[in-house]
Amino acid sequence: MNERDALRVLAGDLPHAGDDAAVVDGTVITTDMLHERTDFPAGTTRYTAGWRAVGASLSDVAAMGAAASAAVAVYADDGFDREELTRFVAGAVDVCEAVDAEYVGGDLDEHVEFTTATTAIGSVTDAGPVTRDGAEPGEALCVTGEWGRSAAGLRLFESGGDEAVERANDLFRFTPRVADGVALADAATAMMDSSDGLARSCHQLAEASGVGIELERDAVPVHPAVEEVAADAAERFELAAHFGEDFELLCAVPEPEVESVREACPAGLTRVGRVIAEPDGEEPSRVTADGDALPDRGYTHGDG
């Protein structure tokens, strides 16, 4: 059974497990595990790893339209180097500070591979949690920030060289969109973060809401670093739409509210398409880009 099938098994048993985070009495909770082999390319500093791992959980809190309050992490490695551990914690502390949350420690564990398990909690706003299943035909599909950032970072890690690796580390330290998520909580009818890339996230949101999505390729905001590593427009779109791990937000917003909520989003909000009625037939026609079917394809961790 692969990870996707296993998640389906779990979703049947656990009603709260289908979204980016679970909600219990107004408290949002989410957990993730990352590994050296699959998630931290050679050259990733421990500071970046701490930032990114804790940031991934904070992003899931943001995706629920909740304010993040705290995060914890298990730091596991085949030995503890004081400098590495201190830098990891500094990254964890700093990414929490960036979203007004508090890093409150965790656990240490001897392990065969550098591995970290992070958990973040937060509180839903008066608007309540924003799940993936409320998008309605006629609404605007919007995204925060700029896309392709992690793809460009990975290319720079792979190219090597001190300067490239330093820039790659910068690109890997994203700001979790907590402020944006809170700003969007009232207006957005459906929301999620983009762990699996824009294309796959569109499919997931469309499936959860029982709608279709029409994407406009040229409207997708592409991170400037993608320009450097992509050969042409097709590769730019590939990196921005299919790579994933950008930890931006994707949401459906009623058209009349797009302008006002955009101003409240520190990372910016871009209209990239619209929600339509559920199309007849099967995937991938549920999501189109400039009229062509957009495949439900992302970056498979560990294969890249």
Added chain:
Amino acid sequence: MNERDALRVLAGDLPHAGDDAAVVDGTVITTDMLHERTDFPAGTTRYTAGWRAVGASLSDVAAMGAAASAAVAVYADDGFDREELTRFVAGAVDVCEAVDAEYVGGDLDEHVEFTTATTAIGSVTDAGPVTRDGAEPGEALCVTGEWGRSAAGLRLFESGGDEAVERANDLFRFTPRVADGVALADAATAMMDSSDGLARSCHQLAEASGVGIELERDAVPVHPAVEEVAADAAERFELAAHFGEDFELLCAVPEPEVESVREACPAGLTRVGRVIAEPDGEEPSRVTADGDALPDRGYTHGDG
């Protein structure tokens, strides 16, 4: 740097990290990682693993005198077997139900070894969180439940045979002392759970509170299963006091309140000694058992 030294490094950076769990705005949060190699002896079912792993985090919530509300887990393995995964989740769900909390899912991850990272959250009572540092000379030292349960379980796992393994699994599925922790929150001046065994926990509580502890060996409540695996009284005390992983509570309670709070503890509460003024000189004389120094020695995971 070993795990203990690494924890000291962290404690300096993270003021909330010294207790069983961190407290943020009245919410308690704690996280742990367990591995097949070090934490789940051969014969441990996935149901027992799910129960025990999530239970360990719920125990940390209990140790703060907080009511548990929810738990999540990352389930990592080198492939996902539907039956194993379903049984793990069933164990996680059942241990949460046993303490009136909710298991709300988590994450899956491909990994080289069966590993689980669990996180539990809860809410402090009006009495506030109970930390390790408030014990005062003259108070009673009390424990919940019966000790040596996990030691007996490990012996039975090692002995093998279907019946022994089944009983070992039963022994490994402890009830986290959440109801007891909440009952003790008002009266206890210091509290912790016994992950590292009674002896080491006494040292930790005494050090945090700046006191000494006089333990009475015969007062320590020993689990009936220990009788079967221990050859004599010395071995019984060894398993009950040094093995650890019983996830019982250890606390200091003012003498006049011991009787009334005992009645409120479903697992029972036993007076096992008393808190004294901080002795002159060094460890291990800080903690004595029947007048002899009790070494700060526990079971080292992975060595046993």
